[in-house]
Structures are given as C-alpha cells and as structure tokens.
Amino acid sequence: MNFIDVEKKWQKKWADTKLYSFDKTKIKDKYYVLEMFSYPSGAKLHAGHWYNYGPSDSFARFMRMNGKEVFQPMGFDAFGLPAENYAIKSGIHPQDSTLKNIATMENQLQAMGASFDWDYEIKTCMPDYYKWTQWIFLQLYKNGLAYRKEAPVNWCPSCNTVLANEQVVDGACERCSTTVIRKNLTQWFFKITKYAEELLQGLDTIDWPEKTKAMQRNWIGKSTGGEIDFKCESGDTFSVFTTRADTVFGVSYVILAPEHPLVDKITTKEQLAEVKAYKENCAKISEIDRMSTTREKTGAFTGAYCINPVNGERVPIWIGDYVLYSYGTGAVMGVGAHDERDYDFAKKFNLQIRRVIKSKDGSNDDLPFCEYGVICNTNTQFDGMTSEEGKVAIVKWLESKKQGQLKTNYRLRDWLISRQRYWGAPIPIVYCDKCGEVAVPEKDLPVSLPYNVEFKPNGKSPLASCEEFINTTCPKCGGKARRDPDTMDTFVCSSWYYLRYPDAHNDKMAFDPEIINKMLPVDKYIGGAEHACMHLLYARFFTKALRDMGYLKFDEPFKSLIHQGTILGTDGFKMSKSRGNVISPDDYVSKFGSDAFRLYLMFGFSYVEGGPWSANGMESIVKFLERVERIVDKAIALNNKNQQMGANEKALNYTRNYTIKRVSEDMKAFSFNTAVARIMEYVNELYKYDNIPTEKNASFFKACISDLILLLAPLVPHIAEELNEKMGGKYSVFDMTTYPLCDENALVKDEYELAVQINSRMKAKIVVPSDADNKAIENIAMQNDAVKTAIGGMQVVKVIVIPKRLVNIVCK
RNA sequence: GCCGAAGUGGUGGAAUUGGCAGACGCGCCGGACUCAAAAUCCGGUGAUGGCGACAUCGUGCGGGUUCAAGUCCCGCCUUCGGCACCA
Numbered sequence: 041m042n043f044i045d046v047e048k049k050w051q052k053k054w055a056d057t058k059l060y061s062f063d064k065t066k067i068k069d070k071y072y073v074l075e076m077f078s079y080p081s082g083a084k085l086h087a088g089h090w091y092n093y094g095p096s097d098s099f100a101r102f103m104r105m106n107g108k109e110v111f112q113p114m115g116f117d118a119f120g121l122p123a124e125n126y127a128i129k130s131g132i133h134p135q136d137s138t139l140k141n142i143a144t145m146e147n148q149l150q151a152m153g154a155s156f157d158w159d160y161e162i163k164t165c166m167p168d169y170y171k172w173t174q175w176i177f178l179q180l181y182k183n184g185l186a187y188r189k190e191a192p193v194n195w196c197p198s199c200n201t202v203l204a205n206e207q208v209v210d211g212a213c214e215r216c217s218t219t220v221i222r223k224n225l226t227q228w229f230f231k232i233t234k235y236a237e238e239l240l241q242g243l244d245t246i247d248w249p250e251k252t253k254a255m256q257r258n259w260i261g262k263s264t265g266g267e268i269d270f271k272c273e274s275g276d277t278f279s280v281f282t283t284r285a286d287t288v289f290g291v292s293y294v295i296l297a298p299e300h301p302l303v304d305k306i307t308t309k310e311q312l313a314e315v316k317a318y319k320e321n322c323a324k325i326s327e328i329d330r331m332s333t334t335r336e337k338t339g340a341f342t343g344a345y346c347i348n349p350v351n352g353e354r355v356p357i358w359i360g361d362y363v364l365y366s367y368g369t370g371a372v373m374g375v376g377a378h379d380e381r382d383y384d385f386a387k388k389f390n391l392q393i394r395r396v397i398k399s400k401d402g403s404n405d406d407l408p409f410c411e412y413g414v415i416c417n418t419n420t421q422f423d424g425m426t427s428e429e430g431k432v433a434i435v436k437w438l439e440s441k442k443q444g445q446l447k448t449n450y451r452l453r454d455w456l457i458s459r460q461r462y463w464g465a466p467i468p469i470v471y472c473d474k475c476g477e478v479a480v481p482e483k484d485l486p487v488s489l490p491y492n493v494e495f496k497p498n499g500k501s502p503l504a505s506c507e508e509f510i511n512t513t514c515p516k517c518g519g520k521a522r523r524d525p526d527t528m529d530t531f532v533c534s535s536w537y538y539l540r541y542p543d544a545h546n547d548k549m550a551f552d553p554e555i556i557n558k559m560l561p562v563d564k565y566i567g568g569a570e571h572a573c574m575h576l577l578y579a580r581f582f583t584k585a586l587r588d589m590g591y592l593k594f595d596e597p598f599k600s601l602i603h604q605g606t607i608l609g610t611d612g613f614k615m616s617k618s619r620g621n622v623i624s625p626d627d628y629v630s631k632f633g634s635d636a637f638r639l640y641l642m643f644g645f646s647y648v649e650g651g652p653w654s655a656n657g658m659e660s661i662v663k664f665l666e667r668v669e670r671i672v673d674k675a676i677a678l679n680n681k682n683q684q685m686g687a688n689e690k691a692l693n694y695t696r697n698y699t700i701k702r703v704s705e706d707m708k709a710f711s712f713n714t715a716v717a718r719i720m721e722y723v724n725e726l727y728k729y730d731n732i733p734t735e736k737n738a739s740f741f742k743a744c745i746s747d748l749i750l751l752l753a754p755l756v757p758h759i760a761e762e763l764n765e766k767m768g769g770k771y772s773v774f775d776m777t778t779y780p781l782c783d784e785n786a787l788v789k790d791e792y793e794l795a796v797q798i799n800s801r802m803k804a805k806i807v808v809p810s811d812a813d814n815k816a817i818e819n820i821a822m823q824n825d826a827v828k829t830a831i832g833g834m835q836v837v838k839v840i841v842i843p844k845r846l847v848n849i850v851c852k
Numbered sequence: 853g854c855c856g857a858a859g860u861g862g863u864g865g866a867a868u869u870g871g872c873a874g875a876c877g878c879g880c881c882g883g884a885c886u887c888a889a890a891a892u893c894c895g896g897u898g899a900u901g902g903c904g905a906c907a908u909c910g911u912g913c914g915g916g917u918u919c920a921a922g923u924c925c926c927g928c929c930u931u932c933g934g935c936a937c938c939a
Binding site for chain 2: 249250251254255257258259261263265280281282283284295335337360361362363364366367368371372373374375379380381382384449450451569570572573643644645646649651652654656657659660661663664667670702705713714716717718719720721724727728731793794795796797799800802805837838839840842845846848849850
C-alpha cells in the first residue's frame with residue numbers, strides 16, 4: 041500500500057462526503073473536543089503542532105466511533121505581536137502575512153487528516169469575530185468589570201514601547217533583552233480579582249492536572265490574616281495587613297511602600313530631603329534589581345510616629361521598597377524578631393528587635409524566629425496562647441475596639457488588557473471633551489481596525505496617529521471625540537473563542553445562549569501547560585462573568601483538561617530556530633505518510649511527558665503497518681468454511697477481547713503508547729494463529745481482523761479506511777458507532793496461572809481452576825515439586841493467597 | 853527560599869495502584885527461508901557468578917513499615933517546571 045496515495049484518496053472522500061460535519065440534531069450525544077487553536081506564525085506546522093493535534097484527533101475519532109456526536113472545530117488565534125514585529129522588520133502588513141499563513145496552515149492541517157469540522161472555523165482577526173470581542177468588552181464595562189486607571193506598566197527603552205507582561209522574561213524584554221523599566225500610563229483593566237475566591241474554589245470541581253490547579257492556586261495566592269489600624273501623631277490613620285497578628289506586640293516600626301500617598305503628608309521637614317531622594321531612587325531602580333530577594337534592604341525614616349493600638353507604644357514610620365504598594369494595604373508592621381525581612385531591615389537601621397513568640401517547647405530559638413509558637417513577654421491576656429489562637433484573638437479584640445478586622449488578601453491582580461499596539465482588537469471606547477469616557481453603542485460595532493496605519497514603533501499607539509481612525513463623533517452628544525488608540529491583549533480574543541465555535545456564523549449575537557448552554561462546557565480540552573496562569577485563568581474568568589450576566593448556565597468552561605508534553609530537539613532542549621534543533625514533520629510525512637508519523641508520535645512518547653525527538657524506530661512503525669497489511673491480506677485470502685471453535689480460536693478470542701478492553705481504557709485515558717503496544721501484542725497473536733499449520737477458521741479469523749482494523753482506525757485513519765475497504769467493509773469506519781465491544785464471556789477462563797513465592801522469592805508457577813478457593817489454591821501450591829524442594833526442611837509459618845495474583849509461603 | 857512533577861536495562865518507555873519489575877518497541881544475538889544478501893517469519897536478550905539446574909544483586913541515595921515496596925512513611929541528592937521581599 042502506498043501510504044501517501046491512500047491519504048489523498050481518503051481525505052478527498054471525507055471532504056466530499058462531509059464525514060466530520062457536526063449533526064445538530066444529535067446534540068444530546070454531543071462531545072466537545074477542543075484543542076487550543078493555533079497561532080498562525082510564518083513557519084510551517086512543527087512537530088509540536090502534530091503532537092498536540094494528531095493524538096487528540098485520534099481521541100476524537102475514538103469517541104466518534106463510540107457513539108458520540110463529536111464536535112471538533114479548529115481556528116486561529118490571529119492577532120498578536122509576532123505578526124506585527126514581522127511587519128516592522130519586513131514591511132509586509134500583518135493582515136497580509138497573517139491571512140497568508142492561515143491559508144498555508146489550513147492546508148497543512150488538512151494534510152494531517154484530522155477530523156476537524158471546518159465549517160466552524162474562527163479567525164480572531166476578522167471583523168465578524170472581533171466585533172463580538174468588543175461586544176464582550178462592553179458587557180464587562182456595563183457590569184463594572186472593565187475600568188480605566190493609571191498604572192505602572194512595563195516599558196522597553198530600546199524598543200521604545202510598552203510590553204505585555206508575558207513579554208517580560210526575568211525583568212527584561214524578550215526581544216532585545218533590555219531591562220524593562222516602569223512607566224505610568226492610563227490603562228484598561230478587567231476586574232478578575234472580583235472572582236478570585238470563586239476561581240480558587242472552582243478548581244476543586246474540575247478534572248484538570250493537579251500541577252495546573254496548583255499553579256492557579258499559587259497565582260491567585262489567597263492569604264488570610266488581619267488589617268490593623270495605626271493612628272499617626274498627625275491624626276492620619278492607615279492600616280497594615282498581616283498574617284501574623286500574634287506578633288503585633290513585637291512591632292518596633294512600621295513601614296510604608298514608597299508610593300504610599302500618606303508619605304508626603306506625614307514626612308517631617310527634617311526628613312523631607314532624604315525621603316524625596318529615596319523615592320526618586322526607587323522610581324529609577326530597574327525591575328530586575330527591585331525583584332531581587334538577595335538585595336540589601338533599603339529605606340528612609342519619615343520622621344513621623346504612630347501608635348501601636350495593642351499597647352499604645354510610639355512607633356517610628358519608615359518607608360522602604362521591600363513593601364509593595366500593590367499588595368495588601370501597601371503598609372506593613374515591622375517585627376524584627378519574627379520576620380526575616382523585618383529582621384534584616386531592623387538590623388540595618390538599628391531598630392529595636394523584641395521577641396514576643398517562643399517556640400512551643402518553651403525554648404528560645406535564634407532570631408528571627410518565624411515559626412508558629414506561643415505568645416510571650418506581652419503581659420496581657422494573650423500570653424501563653426499559641427500563634428494560631430493569638431492571631432485570631434488579637435484581631436477580634438482590635439475589631440471590638442474598631443481598630444482592626446479579619447481580612448483575606450489575594451495575590452491576583454486585575455488584568456491589564458490595554459496594548460499600545462496595532463495588530464489587535466480596538467477598544468470600543470471614545471473620549472469626548474463634554475461627556476468624557478463613552479462606550480461605543482453596540483449597533484456601531486465593530487470598531488474596525490484600519491488597514492493603512494504606520495505601525496513602526498514610535499512610543500505611542502500606532503492607531504493614535506491614524507487620523508481616520510482616531511477622530512470620531514461622540515455617540516452621546518454628537519460632538520467631536522477621539523477613539524481609544526489602544527488595542528486589547530490577544531488573550532482577550534482567546535478567552536471566549538470556545539463559546540463562539542458552536543455558533544461561529546451568528547451575526548446577531550456573539551453566540552446564542554440556547555445553543556451554547558447545550559454545547560458547553562467543553563468535554564475535553566487539550567493544550568500546552570504553559571497557559572496555566574494566563575489563558576486558562578482568563579477563560580474561566582470570562583465564563584463566570586458571562587454567567588453572572590445571564591448568558592451562560594455553567595460555571596467552568598473546560599470540564600476536563602489534558603496537557604500534551606513537549607517534544608524537544610534531539611539535544612534535549614526546547615526546539616528553536618536559534619538552536620537549530622527544529623524537527624520538521626514534513627520530511628517524515630512526505631516519506632512515510634501522516635498516519636505513520638502520527639502513530640510514531642503516539643507510540644514513542646508518554647503523551648503528557650513528551651521528550652527529546654529521535655527518529656529511531658520511525659521505520660519500525662512503518663514495518664508494523666506493513667505487517668498489519670500482510671495479515672489482513674492473509675485473512676482476505678482465506679476461504680474455507682470451518683466454523684469450529686477449537687482451543688486455538690478460544691485463545692485468540694481471549695486476546696482479541698482483552699485487547700479491545702485495554703485499548704478502550706487506554707484511549708480514554710490518553711495513554712496512546714500502551715494502546716498501541718496492546719494492538720501490537722494482538723497482531724503478534726494473530727500471526728501465531730496464522731502460523732499454526734492447520735486449517736484456520738476463516739470467518740472467525742476475518743472477524744478478528746475486522747476488529748483489528750477498527751482498533752487501529754482512530755490511530756491511523758487513512759490506512760484503516762483503506763484496509764476496511766479491502767476487506768469489503770462499508771464506508772466509513774468512522775460512521776460506525778460500534779467501536780468493537782469487549783465480550784466479557786470470552787475473558788472467562790477455566791484456569792489461570794499463579795506465581796508461588798517462598799519467603800517472597802518467586803519459586804514456581806502453578807495453574808489453578810478459576811473457581812478454586814484460597815484453601816484449594818494453597819493445596820495445589822503445596823503439592824508442587826519445585827515448591828516442596830524450596831521449602832525443604834523449613835517450617836511453614838503462614839500462607840498468603842491473593843487470588844489471580846500469587847501465593848506467598850512464609851517459612852522459617 | 854516556597855510550591856509542584858519526575859528519577860526504572862544499552863535505549864524510548866510499561867507496571868491492573870502494595871502482589872511475578874522491565875509489557876510493547878528500538879538495538880543486539882541466534883534460528884528458518886535463500887546460491888547469497890535484503891525483506892519476511894520464529895526465538896533469545898537487566899547485572900554478576902556457574903557447563904548447568906540454580907544462586908545473589910537490582911527501580912537516584914540512606915533508613916523504616918509489611919508476608920510482600922518502583923509503589924507507603926522518614927531523611928537526603930539530582931533534574932525539570934512554576935512562583936518569589938505577597939507581609
């Protein structure tokens with residue numbers, strides 16, 4: 041069989057007969073399989089794409105053959121920086137290069153032979169899609185979940201532009217490695233923090249990899265503690281957030297973030313110059329330095345004092361950049377004895393260090409003692425309480441005096457979605473001198489992205505200098521107004537695409553809730569683990585927000601999630617152009633065919649692990665497929681009518697059904713390598729049967745071979761169609777909602793083999809009847825010659841019988 | 853520093869969740885077929901010792917629990933991912 045010709049033949053037939061069209065009338069049996077859509081880069085499909093899409097397509101086909109009405113769409117995440125950067129370098133317009141790349145990738149994806157339903161294709165850069173991205177922005181805006189504020193953003197002084205967070209790698213620009221600085225700009229944010237708690241709780245309800253859930257938990261960063269109010273001598277008050285209220289009697293100073301608004305108000309004349317200089321220095325410091333934990337503590341004294349509410353002590357107020365303005369209240373209490381950072385700070389500036397916690401066994405360990413222990417040295421009712429008790433009791437006590445409260449904080453920040461970039465969805469907001477910030481009316485959507493724009497970077501949003509775009513009229517008063525010149529982060533586009541797919545051509549709505557509430561949640565989502573704290577978190581947020589607006593009736597978009605592993609270069613490093621270790625599937629596909637290549641990927645790696653590429657064994661996969669073809673040919677050639685089921689047939693029938701059972705389980709679990717191994721074993725058994733020099737039972741053997749083809753069908757779809765046709769089967773193997781079913785009766789054996797151990801060492805194998813009880817099994821074991829010899833003169837202490845597993849005879 | 857995952861033959865990787873470690877491949881060795889080779893079909897292949905039946909050792913390291921540990925517990929080492937002055 042020429043694999044290449046066969047592929048073309050069946051791809052054409054599948055397309056002509058619309059085999060993979062989703063049938064809406066069978067929505068009750070729907071199964072939504074979704075692979076993360078592709079970014080249309082200039083390069084061809086690489087091994088990673090194949091590794092994502094090939095095996096998951098096999099899974100989708102498996103579900104289809106098991107009676108599911110599979111919905112498996114494909115599309116393109118088409119906005120984004122790489123196309124724009126490419127445009128800056130080459131002068132080719134991002135739209136032109138993107139659409140061209142999409143066309144190429146569509147062809148390649150089709151050549152892969154995946155069962156995508158192309159009728160539902162999405163391209164996020166097209167107006168019929170981003171219109172609805174803008175619509176969703178407006179819904180978030182209306183519901184108070186989108187707001188504008190001034191905020192520090194990442195600025196690359198070399199590229200002269202703002203960078204997205206994900207473009208900052210270890211504090212430096214990912215493109216030119218220049219250290220990123222902070223700059224204040226007025227930006228749009230989505231209020232993801234409103235859902236912090238639900239995003240955290242929801243993780244317990246979904247079938248996701250534990251490590252991904254752990255990453256999201258970590259990212260959300262819930263911490264429970266208390267806020268404690270301090271009154272300044274000037275009369276101003278501020279609060280600190282702490283998880284260690286049990287140490288509040290040990291406060292010897294408080295420290296504000298340099299950006300804290302109170303700083304300018306309370307700083308004394310004498311300290312003004314020092315504080316001013318320190319603040320200026322902080323603004324200049326690079327992100328890399330600011331992030332460093334090994335850096336020596338710095339700070340400045342404001343000259344002001346406040347009162348510790350628990351003991352009335354007068355406490356100096358300092359500022360220091362180890363306190364982050366964006367977390368908690370932007371102020372912390374300094375307890376040198378019980379916090380490592382405070383200890384360093386207190387040492388450096390000669391501040392008091394007072395122990396108020398001792399360890400539970402009563403000993404005084406070295407300072408700083410940061411563990412939970414017992415409160416001491418405070419001369420209050422709290423002395424003797426454990427840290428756990430004390431940290432709640434003290435805050436409650438303060439609460440009764442209105443000087444504090446229990447408080448939960450999250451590390452999660454609101455999502456900054458403004459980008460000073462051209463190639464993205466415009467933000468549907470205009471600014472009017474009279475009316476201020478005005479939302480574009482929904483009837484005026486989309487706010488189209490103009491084609492003729494100077495997108496070379498000059499430090500401003502490219503759209504700002506596009507007169508035809510930027511100048512508009514105010515929807516409220518009809519007066520002159522200007523559009524927002526920024527575009528949205530591309531993660532906004534990908535936060536809802538799974539909602540658009542099932543209703544991809546709706547021009548009245550983003551999606552029809554009637555349809556979407558039946559089609560979602562996605563039953564199986566497959567994609568890379570690198571999206572754990574970005575896309576996968578944003579998408580969950582969008583789902584919950586749209587649910588609260590009444591559009592959706594489910595809480596989580598992706599019920600079950602699988603991460604494919606990464607295929608590395610032969611050198612064990614991530615594939616990259618600069619390393620020159622990129623493996624192109626094309627060489628293999630054109631030589632061996634897409635089925636063989638896909639099967640090799642599935643057999644050679646553990647799907648969720650991935651690993652370094654090696655072509656060793658690629659040929660053996662081809663040989664295996666040829667071996668399959670030969671046994672199929674042999675079956676076709678058989679034509680005697682012997683209908684007797686002898687011992688050989690029974691044995692083969694056992695393997696056949698065992699294989700069906702195991703392969704089904706493995707396919708469901710994305711354990712493709714073991715599924716293939718089981719099929720190989722089955723083929724080996726078929727050959728053994730075929731090699732028996734007696735007459736074969738032709739119809740039985742042919743049935744066995746048919747099952748083999750069906751088991752292989754999801755894995756090598758073209759070849760299976762061809763073999764099925766050769767066998768005289770009906771088109772198509774994927775039409776059948778009858779994946780081979782395991783006949784449990786065939787798995788019942790009269791007797792089975794069992795291992796016998798003496799003192800946990802394997803000594804013999806015995807065959808016992810299936811219905812033998814433990815005593816009977818023990819007797820058979822004891823009568824075995826090898827067992828007798830092994831026991832020799834020893835005394836039997838105990839016999840452990842585990843049916844179907846082993847017998848262990850303990851002797852002395 | 854914190855969180856998470858992993859470490860198994862020459863090699864890619866299995867192991868029904870505490871029950872015969874190394875399935876299935878690759879590689880290697882041997883047999884059949886052939887004048888010969890390739891292809892194919894069949895068999896062997898963790899290490900050490902022994903002609904041998906067998907024996908001993910063996911899942912990163914050191915302890916432990918158990919009749920039984922790759923799997924569970926305690927203490928380490930290494931690698932990879934993520935987070936990191938988050939109070």
